[in-house]
Amino acid sequence: MTTRTIALAIALAGVLLACAPLHAAQPDAAALAKQMAEFEKAGNAAKVLETARLIVAMADATADQKFAAYGKLLNTCNGGWSTWTPQWEAYYIALKPEDECEAMKADALKYLAAMHELKPQDADASLAYGSYLAYLGKNAEAISVLEPALKAEKLPAQTTAMLYMRLADAALGMGNRAKCLKYLEDVEALNLSTAQKGGENPAETCREALAWMRGIDLDALKLPMETGAKAFPTPQDARYTGRFAAPASVRIAGLPANDARALLLRKKFERFGIPFDDKAKFVISVNEGKLKAPEKEEGYALSVTKEGAALQGRDTIGTTWAVVSLIQLVDQERRRVRICEIEDWPETPQRGPLSSGPGSVEVALFSKMSAVSRQGAVTAFHGLTPQRMFISLEPIRAYKPFGINYYLGDRSLHMYPKYPLTSERTFQLNRDWMMKVAAEGGHCLFLYDDGRY
Incomplete structure (x- = not known):
């Protein structure tokens, strides 16, 4: 073999060696799914997302594998009404640029739509997608996603109540009060129990919204029961x-x-x-x-x-x-x-309880309370949904004709999570909410406990 031949063979071997990775077998979707689980277990968030992006792009990935991968991607950009989402954190707490926050909104919609397309029969996926559509104001589309999910078998009470609550939100958001009322009546008929310590209670949220929407009955408690035919409290x-x-x-x-x-x-x-x-x-x-x-x-x-x-x-x-x-x-x-x-006349000009519900109007009247306060509606866990605003504002309309002041507070707007109070975004969030309360004739409580720290 000549020197030239040997040199040519060495050069060719080098080329083949350099090209070898291009021809090496790539991991299949199952292997990547396994890797993604290992990365998550190890706490390597960047690798989890990198692997998830590879899986959703693979033609041979199963619906389950893609669904799981989209879920990992969604966890980085999910949003909606709740104050405990990556979008809310990015905008109000981390003060990310507007364009970055808008990109998160678009990504969340894309991922939720993909997950629903992969598993339209999955009630939780439908709930998440439908809720987000309603949040974006796409109420008719939200209803078309949420209603079929009610037909799923063996739905947990929490999921059922959340589906009805979001359907009512969508109906209220599109201005269809009759449709909202029907959803609330349907879920009430199921008599669901969703109470949990320190958590969401969608069934109770729907019950309260229904009570206010039907209109309060000022004789529901049959007050006064017994007065001795004398005024109470004792007059001056x-x-x-x-x-x-x-x-x-x-x-x-x-x-x-x-x-x-x-x-x-x-x-x-x-x-x-x-x-x-x-x-x-x-x-x-x-x-x-x-x-x-x-x-x-x-x-x-x-x-x-x-x-x-x-x-x-x-x-x-x-x-x-x-x-x-x-x-x-x-x-x-x-x-x-x-x-x-x-x-x-009263000795104390502003007096009343720190809690309120549909039955509280009659109580306030017959105990001559001049101010009723509520530190947070039951929908606080769900954010500023259409139902939350209805439950928040309707009591003002009920008390105002009697001259009774109604004070409303919401810790989720300035206390939890830990908002930067010097931020213009925090100011605007609270101003917008307070203006809605003031427009109805209500008053705002700015709740700010040291427990934040």
């Missing part, structure tokens, strides 16, 4: 007699028939067996200047005679307390009203 100045007026029927003057106080009077008196009649001789005169109310906030004056009753409130809530006191003056068993004169 009450001159009671042992005599009573026993009207066969009554009518109101001075208040429109649809006024909240007039409706409250009618509801209670009719349950007591004292009907309303436009021709009744016993007239309940409200704010017609027949009395002078005390010059105190929430003050009122009240007088009952054989011929009728006169009520005068200094302000909206003072009129409410005059109406409540008149109801308390009724001897329910004998259908009669104590003859008396009352002047009253």
Whole structure:
């Protein structure tokens, strides 16, 4: 062999050696799936994602393998209403650039769509995809994804309730209140229990939304049960007699028939067996200047005679307390009203409980609470969903006509997770929420406990 031949052979061997990796057998999808699991076990997040991207691009990967790989990718960019997602963390906590956050939104939608396409029968995948579509405002598409998932067999109560809750969110988001009401009624009929310590409770969320959507019943608790035909709490100045007026029927003057106080009077008196009649001789005169109310906030004056009753409130809530006191003056068993004169006002201007629900309006009225507060709706775990805003704002609409202040707080907007309070994004998030509360006439609690740290 000549020197030239030997040199040529060596050169050729070098070329073949250099090309060898190109012809080496690549790992199959099963091997990569195994590697991905090993990387995850070792805590190598970068390698997990690198391997997941390879798997989803492989033609021979099974639906299960691709589904699992997409799940790993989704974990880096998932989003939605919840305040505990990578998207929320990136935007509000890490303060990532806008374009990076937008890319995360697009990636999450892509991965969720792919997972749903791979396993349309998977209820959890449908729930995740449908929820995200509703979050993006694609409500009709969300419903088309979520409704079929309800037909899956052996659904856990939590999944079932979450599906109905997201369907109601989508319906409410598209302005279809009747459809939302139907979903809420359907899930209520299932009587699901989803309570868990420190976690989501979608069934209870749906029950509360349903209660507010149906409209509160101000006689649900049948208050007042027993008052001795006297006002409660004890008025500042009450001159009671042992005599009573026993009207066969009554009518109101001075208040429109649809006024909240007039409706409250009618509801209670009719349950007591004292009907309303436009021709009744016993007239309940409200704010017609027949009395002078005390010059105190929430003050009122009240007088009952054989011929009728006169009520005068200094302000909206003072009129409410005059109406409540008149109801308390009724001897329910004998259908009669104590003859008396009352002047009253509270010593403490803002007083009330730190919790509220659909039944709390009647309680607040008959214990004369002027301020009701709620530190967080049950939907706090689910973020600012359409149902959350409805449950948050509807109580304001219920209390406002009576002059009762409603205070609403939400720790998930400035406390948990740990928001940077100097951030313009944190400010805008809270401002937008507070403006919605204020627009309805409500008040905001800014909850900020040292427990954050």
